[in-house]
Amino acid sequence: MSPTGPAPERLRIATWNINSLRARLAGVERFLERVAPDIGCLQETKAAELSAAAQAAFDRRGYQVAHVGLSSYNGVAVAARHPISDVRVSGGFDDEHLDREARLATCIVHCPEAVRVASAYVPHGRMIDHWHYHYKLGFVDALAAAAAKWLADGTHVVVAGDLNVAPTDSDVFHPDAFVGSTHVTPAERAAVSRLLDVGLVDVDVARWGARARRFTWWNYGIGYSRNLGMRLDMIAADADLAAQLDTTWIDHTERACERPSDHAALIADFHRAGPAAGGRA
Numbered sequence: 001m002s003p004t005g006p007a008p009e010r011l012r013i014a015t016w017n018i019n020s021l022r023a024r025l026a027g028v029e030r031f032l033e034r035v036a037p038d039i040g041c042l043q044e045t046k047a048a049e050l051s052a053a054a055q056a057a058f059d060r061r062g063y064q065v066a067h068v069g070l071s072s073y074n075g076v077a078v079a080a081r082h083p084i085s086d087v088r089v090s091g092g093f094d095d096e097h098l099d100r101e102a103r104l105a106t107c108i109v110h111c112p113e114a115v116r117v118a119s120a121y122v123p124h125g126r127m128i129d130h131w132h133y134h135y136k137l138g139f140v141d142a143l144a145a146a147a148a149k150w151l152a153d154g155t156h157v158v159v160a161g162d163l164n165v166a167p168t169d170s171d172v173f174h175p176d177a178f179v180g181s182t183h184v185t186p187a188e189r190a191a192v193s194r195l196l197d198v199g200l201v202d203v204d205v206a207r208w209g210a211r212a213r214r215f216t217w218w219n220y221g222i223g224y225s226r227n228l229g230m231r232l233d234m235i236a237a238d239a240d241l242a243a244q245l246d247t248t249w250i251d252h253t254e255r256a257c258e259r260p261s262d263h264a265a266l267i268a269d270f271h272r273a274g275p276a277a278g279g280r281a
Contacts, residue, residue, distance in 0.1 A: 001266060002253040006036035010246055011111060011272050015041040015119065015235055016162035016265035017217075021054055021075075022047065024261055027254050028054075032061050035267060038081050039109055041119035041160040044261075045075035070102040076119045076161070082111040097135065097142040104143070108155065113273050116150045118143075120161035123131070125182035133182060136164065140191035148198040151238055159200060160235045163265065165192050167202070170211045171231035183230065192234075201242035203235050203268045214250055217263050224255065235268045241253065244270045 006012075014037040018024040021042070032040070041224050047054075047069045062081050068089035069075030077142065078084070087107040092101050098104050106118040121142055123136040150157045165188045169175045178184045196202060208214060215229025215243070223229065235248070246269040255264040 001249060002135070002251045003035050003249050007269050008036075009272065010269040011039075012037045012267060012269050013041075013117070013158060013160065013235060013266040014251075014265050015162075015262060016251075017043040017045070017121070017162040017232055017233065017263035019046070019261040019263065020042050020080050021045040022051065023193065023259070025051075025054055025057060027257060027260070029057050031251070031254055031265060032057075032063070035265075036061075036081075037119055037267065038111055039115070040079040042077040042079065042141075043075075043121035043162045045069055045077055046072050047075050048072075066105050066107045068102045068105050074102045074121055076103060076105045076121050078105050078107050078109070078117050078119045080107075080109045080111070080117070082109050083125075083273050084109050093142075093146065094259045095142050095146075097138040098146065103139065106146075106150075110235055114155040116153070116157045116230060117264065118157075118160060118161075119149075120163070122162060122164045124164050125188070128180070128182060128185060132142070136182075136189050137187055140165075140188075140195055143173070144191075144195040147195065147200060151199045156241045157200065157233045157238045158235065158241070159195070160233075160266075162232055163192060164232055165189060166230045167231060168210060169190050170213055170216070173215070173228045173230070175226075183232070191217055196236060197236060200236035202247050203237055203242055204231075204248045204266065206242055206244075206245060207248045216250055216266055218255075220262055233263060233266045234240050235266055237268075237270075240269070241270060244273070 065075040220222035251265040
């Protein structure tokens with residue numbers, strides 16, 4: 001299930017909640033060396049700015065990085081091995097939900113066709129009817145509105161990240177374990193459906209089906225070894241790009257390492273556009 005090497009004949013896009021760039025920098029470096037994504041979306045960098053060591057790690061491998069972080073919480077980034085432009089991050093969207101915390105970074109990646117990429121870390125929600133739960137719903141709806149505008153621009157669009165929502169009962173190890181909890185409520189699932197309904201395709205579902213039970217998060221402890229997980233991470237692409245999908249991967253190599261993140265990286269490989277292609281018609 002884990003890629004063993006680069007895929008130079010594919011456009012490779014990855015998303016990974018690393019749960020601290022400082023704590024997981026060695027793992028990120030191993031991942032970049034082994035998987036070599038063209039585009040990597042990171043969540044929970046937990047850094048106001050990239051450290052000198054982190055910046056050097058990306059520089060050595062030819063990655064440009066768009067990052068936003070305001071404290072030791074949250075923080076998201078897009079790293080690309082291709083030129084980037086039109087960087088926008090939380091604080092610059094003129095939207096109370098997208099700007100409230102460092103949870104969204106987006107840019108156009110030229111690889112060579114233009115792809116608008118967004119790395120998103122959706123709020124947890126804490127408890128049903130908590131203010132953070134309503135913030136979560138508002139954030140996903142605001143993200144959907146932004147994605148609709150990006151799609152209207154005519155470039156490819158990829159929204160990737162930790163959505164903190166398991167879209168269906170097949171995306172949790174057992175529904176009974178989550179009764180009364182966030183992440184599985186009808187309102188959260190409806191919000192994710194509205195995000196996809198603007199014109200995005202959940203590529204892991206497109207490749208493996210809605211009942212595949214491919215989890216990307218496991219709590220620390222025995223949860224991983226017993227596969228008591230949830231599918232909380234998603235790569236969603238516009239329909240034209242999704243039609244070029246080859247396959248998707250869940251990276252158990254790093255999740256099984258010592259002191260891992262509680263999330264595994266999700267990776268999608270797309271067939272590269274032909275020489276006559278240059279984005280969406």
